[in-house]
Amino acid sequence: MKPLLLSHFTATxxxxxxxxxxxxxxxxxxxxxxxxxxxxxxxxxWVGEVAGVDEVCIPPHLADYDxxxxxLAQLAFTQDNFAAAVQxxxxxxxxxxxxxxxxxxxxxxxxxxxxxxRRDPVSGALPDDFRYATQHNTFSVADFTRHYFGLTGPAxxxxxACSSSAKVFSSARRMMAAGxxxxxxxxxxxxxxxxxxxxxxxxxxxxxxxxxxYDAARDGISIGEAGAFALLERAPAQLPDDAVLLLGVGxxxxxxxxxxxxxxxxGARMAMQAALGAAGLTPGDIDYINLHGTATPSNDAAxxxxxxxxxxxxxxxxxxxxxxxxxLGAAGAVEAVICALTLQHGLLPAGLNxxxxxxxxxxxxxxxxxxxxxxxxxxxxxxxxxxxxxxIFGRAH
Amino acid sequence: MNTITLTAYIDGIxxxxxxxxGWPDSRPILAGQQAYQNQTTxxxxxxxxxAAERRRSGAIVKLTLATGLEAVTAANLDPTTLPCVYxxxxxxGQNCHEICETLASDDRHISPxxxxxxxxxxxxxxxxxxxxxxxxxxxxxxxxxxxxxxLLEAMTQVVVDNVPVLLIASxxxxxxxxxxxxxxxxxxxxxxxLSPRQxxxxxxxxxxxxxxxxxxxxxxAALEQLRRGxxxxxxxxxxxxxxxxxxxxxxxxxxxxxRIAVAITPC
Numbered sequence: 001m002k003p004l005l006l007s008h009f010t011a012t013x014x015x016x017x018x019x020x021x022x023x024x025x026x027x028x029x030x031x032x033x034x035x036x037x038x039x040x041x042x043x044x045x046w047v048g049e050v051a052g053v054d055e056v057c058i059p060p061h062l063a064d065y066d067x068x069x070x071x072l073a074q075l076a077f078t079q080d081n082f083a084a085a086v087q088x089x090x091x092x093x094x095x096x097x098x099x100x101x102x103x104x105x106x107x108x109x110x111x112x113x114x115x116x117x118r119r120d121p122v123s124g125a126l127p128d129d130f131r132y133a134t135q136h137n138t139f140s141v142a143d144f145t146r147h148y149f150g151l152t153g154p155a156x157x158x159x160x161a162c163s164s165s166a167k168v169f170s171s172a173r174r175m176m177a178a179g180x181x182x183x184x185x186x187x188x189x190x191x192x193x194x195x196x197x198x199x200x201x202x203x204x205x206x207x208x209x210x211x212x213x214y215d216a217a218r219d220g221i222s223i224g225e226a227g228a229f230a231l232l233e234r235a236p237a238q239l240p241d242d243a244v245l246l247l248g249v250g251x252x253x254x255x256x257x258x259x260x261x262x263x264x265x266x267g268a269r270m271a272m273q274a275a276l277g278a279a280g281l282t283p284g285d286i287d288y289i290n291l292h293g294t295a296t297p298s299n300d301a302a303x304x305x306x307x308x309x310x311x312x313x314x315x316x317x318x319x320x321x322x323x324x325x326x327x328l329g330a331a332g333a334v335e336a337v338i339c340a341l342t343l344q345h346g347l348l349p350a351g352l353n354x355x356x357x358x359x360x361x362x363x364x365x366x367x368x369x370x371x372x373x374x375x376x377x378x379x380x381x382x383x384x385x386x387x388x389x390x391x392i393f394g395r396a397h
Numbered sequence: 398m399n400t401i402t403l404t405a406y407i408d409g410i411x412x413x414x415x416x417x418x419g420w421p422d423s424r425p426i427l428a429g430q431q432a433y434q435n436q437t438t439x440x441x442x443x444x445x446x447x448a449a450e451r452r453r454s455g456a457i458v459k460l461t462l463a464t465g466l467e468a469v470t471a472a473n474l475d476p477t478t479l480p481c482v483y484x485x486x487x488x489x490g491q492n493c494h495e496i497c498e499t500l501a502s503d504d505r506h507i508s509p510x511x512x513x514x515x516x517x518x519x520x521x522x523x524x525x526x527x528x529x530x531x532x533x534x535x536x537x538x539x540x541x542x543x544x545x546x547x548l549l550e551a552m553t554q555v556v557v558d559n560v561p562v563l564l565i566a567s568x569x570x571x572x573x574x575x576x577x578x579x580x581x582x583x584x585x586x587x588x589x590x591l592s593p594r595q596x597x598x599x600x601x602x603x604x605x606x607x608x609x610x611x612x613x614x615x616x617x618a619a620l621e622q623l624r625r626g627x628x629x630x631x632x633x634x635x636x637x638x639x640x641x642x643x644x645x646x647x648x649x650x651x652x653x654x655x656r657i658a659v660a661i662t663p664c
Contacts, residue, residue, distance in 0.1 A: 105516060109497075112497055112575075116497040116498060116500065117501045124573065125577060126575070126577065126578060131578075133540055136578075137540050137579075138487070138488070138538035139538045139543075140540075142539070143540065152652075152655060153655070155542075155546075155652070156538070156539045160535075161517075161518055171535060171553075174550070174553040175549070177553070178401065178557050180401055180549070180607065194500045195507075195512070198505050202506065202508060202509045203509045203513070254525070255525040255526055255528070255529050256526065258522050258523070259509070259513040266531075267531060384513055384518070385513075385516060385518040385519060385525075386526070
């Protein structure tokens with residue numbers, strides 16, 4: 001594929017608002033996970049809650065879109081002058097020539113969960129202030145983003161569970177290559193809600209402490225929330241050395257089970273292989289892999305086997321979910337931004353909370369930060385329904 | 398307005414909606430040779446799924462598997478070879494209602510099956526499990542513009558990746574109280590196999606582009622009601638032109654001020 005430029009990017013998660021705080025947290029191995037005090041949740045689990053989301057003010061003309069998920073989206077895309085970059089791109093290309101591709105798994109479902117507590121005792125009706133289209137619907141966050149920037153081109157929410165905001169890069173890449181658009185706002189936003197907290201708990205997949213990816217005693221995920229965005233443009237001939245490019249995307253389906261990965265990681269391996277093929281690279285060219293690494297026993301085992309089969313045991317890798325938590329539909333975009341920071345700063349971030357690496361998984365899993373020159377990195381995102389996506393990013397020079 | 402045109406051949410159609418049971422039976426209705434009668438959509442049991450999954454599969458899974466298989470069979474293709482674009486304006490409405498009801502009750506314990514069926518890509522996941530297809534699936538939602546978004550995504554795959562693609566658009570109903578907020582009247586699904594090359598079985602070629610023109614409406618009042626009421630049924634003007642084997646240009650609904658023009662040439 002033709003490389004695409006990430007001309008601007010930003011991320012907001014429990015480890016920080018924007019790039020500076022995110023990079024600082026990674027440099028100092030700071031996790032944002034804490035025991036869950038979200039809403040009325042009574043589960044013994046840890047979460048990565050973003051501070052200050054409830055204080056965000058949605059512009060009055062977009063009041064119908066007001067919900068926690070869109071507040072988090074706005075908090076995220078107003079960091080690092082990202083909004084100004086989108087406006088500059090709109091002036092350059094035209095409002096209709098910029099696509100919007102946002103990954104989310106639960107969008108604003110929290111509003112519906114809360115509305116169900118306020119049903120009319122006689123009729124069972126939802127309260128009058130409940131707005132399905134602009135709060136609950138999966139498209140809400142993409143539509144909000146589109147309206148916030150006044151964009152009038154193609155827009156879509158990608159919702160393939162935890163691969164959602166990795167796959168946005170693929171959809172945007174094709175639409176740009178087809179010539180329908182000149183640039184794309186891609187990203188992912190997912191916010192804490194009861195469906196995912198009680199849902200993952202029902203599957204026995206939430207850890208009782210901060211999640212420990214690739215640990216021998218790992219016992220599940222810590223759910224996080226985040227918003228992360230990138231502005232994709234065609235790469236010009238001249239670029240600064242530290243410009244970040246999307247070089248490859250690979251996707252596959254497990255065709256195996258709704259909530260368990262293929263035990264040998266076959267689908268994961270196919271996605272990684274396809275990404276390498278699209279980028280024209282070999283496993284030896286990859287300097288760091290940001291693993292999906294959710295810290296469930298089955299995910300890390302399947303992914304670890306797939307990575308070892310393809311890369312051997314010498315490619316440095318880690319999961320940053322010990323810091324951010326598993327931000328579900330936002331994870332692909334958050335970890336794409338972490339990969340961009342890795343490339344620009346030569347910082348390979350350690351996986352946090354992991355004490356005893358799983359001896360069955362023979363990888364160069366980083367338990368401490370490493371600093372070195374980095375040319376190419378891979379990011380993995382896999383999800384329920386057996387959906388897999390791998391991205392490869394590289395420095396311009 | 399954008400003048401880029403994307404071209405593909407339609408090699409197979411799957412259709413299931415109120416009074417529209419499969420493409421062969423729906424064709425004379427959409428061609429105007431037979432009267433349309435709005436009857437509740439009949440969803441077949443997904444025979445390809447293992448018994449346990451079959452029992453637990455909701456309307457959106459049944460609809461997706463039925464229309465997808467009809468289109469792939471009509472195109473005489475192996476589903477394991479086809480990347481897929483799955484678009485839906487919502488997930489499994491009944492399942493969503495049950496989860497919200499449980500979470501609002503004193504006992505918030507939701508079942509694991511309910512939870513994994515709550516993801517927007519559940520039906521897409523079941524498609525890959527049922528067919529064994531390990532090909533990528535793009536899983537999309539654009540509220541009322543979901544069919545248009547899926548069509549654009551599928552067309553860019555056909556043109557850019559130069560491969561045949563299966564597009565499936567499925568919408569199902571919500572029970573009350575969500576039905577009041579999102580009054581989708583019945584289940585409706587459409588699937589199209591889109592190919593970059595003409596084959597012996599190609600039905601028509603389509604050239605699509607973005608336009609500011611108004612979306613076409615349907616003369617039959619009941620069909621027009623369907624088109625307006627269900628996002629996947631926004632595809633009906635295209636299906637009608639295909640049924641009539643008509644050479645011409647139609648406009649499909651997408652967003653306000655941005656719609657999709659389709660120039661159709663029967664093969």
